[in-house]
């Protein structure tokens with residue numbers, strides 16, 4: 001009975017996460033739509049704050065936002081919906097999400113921690129709402145501060161472009177502190193308002209660090225238990241180690257069957273937790289009730305019925321139990337567990353499915369082992385270059401600062417002759433080159449974890465193409481994008497995949513003479529290698545110089561380049577390869593010397609997205 | 618306007634001084650986090666430019682100390698180790714403006730103006 005409860009709570013946590021993510025989407029989409037409007041764009045272009053505020057207020061009302069505003073490309077707030085709609089503060093509090101969206105040039109959404117200064121600038125009432133006094137809680141980890149003044153919010157920020165120019169960003173969000181909408185929606189939809197002994201059996205909470213900032217867990221006084229904290233044990237597992245936690249846990253004053261998982265902010269830091277729990281008492285009680293009903297039935301002389309029921313149950317339940325036991329074994333690493341004789345009905349189907357699953361697991365296991373030797377080499381290479389790069393970066397970049405600044409200061413002078421000027425320009429250009437190489441080394445060496453979010457591949461390609469379009473035009477090349485239809489959404493690290501695309505398209509540009517053509521297309525495709533796994537393909541085809549057959553297998557080696565000294569670093573494809581590989585994908589190359597090349601990136605559709613990785617959407 | 622520049626490498630200090638003074642700023646170079654803190658106790662500044670990697674106390678320590686004692690002091694973080702982790706770490710403790718070394722005079726001035734109009 002208790003393990004059934006545990007299973008259910010886990011499912012409930014998934015549902016809660018879905019509701020959380022849905023709320024983020026419900027912020028992001030209307031913001032995105034607003035930035036597309038012509039009126040908005042022209043108001044932003046002319047910095048027409050009153051008009052923008054009008055539009056923002058309407059938006060905030062429709063999308064039920066607590067705050068919203070516009071940041072210019074200089075990262076200053078232009079206007080917002082709060083009482084100080086035109087900012088007057090001398091130094092503005094940084095807007096972490098808008099700045100990130102501006103830096104990266106892509107829309108960002110997710111969980112954000114906001115400083116008190118930021119909140120009070122948006123609206124002093126929000127800062128008041130965010131401030132939560134820490135209440136003494138038995139079993140919580142010690143904390144020094146008496147009060148939390150920062151807020152946790154769900155936000156989105158959308159960069160706004162005019163042609164190729166970044167005009168600014170639109171941002172908006174809801175403050176989670178003392179908010180009730182999300183947790184109550186979880187309670188009402190997931191637990192369907194089941195009431196047990198006058199209290200809701202299911203509860204949900206959003207934690208900021210270990211602090212309850214939004215909850216329908218009730219304190220003994222009947223009020224929401226805001227300001228109480230999670231037990232030290234849970235904090236260590238979920239916040240410190242980043243694990244999911246499902247167990248019996250002591251929440252405020254009762255035992256609950258609980259599930260927690262970490263919430264990551266837009267930077268990938270663990271900043272809080274999502275929680276659902278079911279009163280344990282209810283399950284204990286139901287078990288007692290079930291027993292007593294059985295006793296009653298027997299006593300009433302319904303032995304026959306009971307016997308029949310038992311037989312039926314046994315016939316169905318025994319194979320199911322075996323399957324459950326077997327799946328536990330599989331998850332422990334035993335790939336050939338006994339699952340009992342195959343029966344003919346639905347249970348048989350289930351058993352067969354299970355068998356197939358084991359076969360494919362074995363297959364995958366074998367392939368993994370074969371691949372891992374190869375991968376080891378690559379990652380060793382990467383690690384040693386990484387150490388080198390870190391050292392080089394520090395040692396070189398300081399003196400390089402001197403060279404770069406003094407050269408430019410000299411270049412500013414009017415009293416120098418053309419010959420000196422041209423010498424100085426040579427120095428400046430060479431220094432730029434060193435700067436690029438060091439930066440390339442750093443990027444190559446970084447094996448950062450992927451920051452995945454659901455991504456529409458066509459939009460990603462489109463935005464990358466529009467970044468490069470101008471350069472192609474200047475070079476006299478035509479660049480064309482043929483988006484495939486009905487592509488599944490992939491969970492990708494957008495920035496990293498975009499840099500792969502950027503590298504590969506820039507290579508195509510470099511390889512192609514004026515008058516040439518670059519064609520980028522996307523489509524659904526089954527992998528040739530992974531037993532036909534479903535994925536999305538992005539092909540970049542050029543009509544350029546092509547690649548000599550003997551160079552084909554060196555392309556992805558770090559520092560392999562055929563470009564003139566100063567033009568290439570030979571790191572682009574090496575970095576790209578690593579990124580695509582970490583997504584479980586591949587890069588293929590077809591080329592005919594003199595006629596052109598096609599680079600094809602294949603990325604798998606994620607069938608079992610790891611939910612806990614993904615607070616951001 | 619007065620700018621405090623903190624870096625353990627003399628060449629970086631000289632570069633910043635040269636660029637910023639040419640643009641009319643008053644520049645005070647110091648070579649460690651401790652010296653930066655004592656200087657800040659004595660004088661007011663419009664901006665502190667902080668290198669991340671320094672022997673003894675590093676730039677992150679200095680940012681935290683400055684945030685504690687002068688919460689409104691604008692800061693710019695500079696580092697030769699231009700990776701998102703550095704930038705995010707500095708942003709998290711309250712210094713979201715970052716400039717990668719090496720930089721050109723124009724790049725440095727643009728960042729400074731972004732912070733103090």
Ligand SMILES: Nc1ncnc2c1ncn2[C@@H]1O[C@H](COP(=O)(O)OP(=O)(O)O)[C@@H](O)[C@H]1O
Nearest residue numbers: 507508511546561562563568569570571572573
């Ligand atoms: N589309 C292409 N057509 C021809 N050659 C290419 C193409 N893309 C890449 N290459 C070759 O692969 C090499 C390595 O590319 P890359 O790793 O991006 O480094 P870089 O561009 O700095 O040289 C290039 O120098 C070039 O010889």
Ligand SMILES: [Mg+2]
Nearest residue numbers: 503507572573
């Ligand atoms: Mg390249």
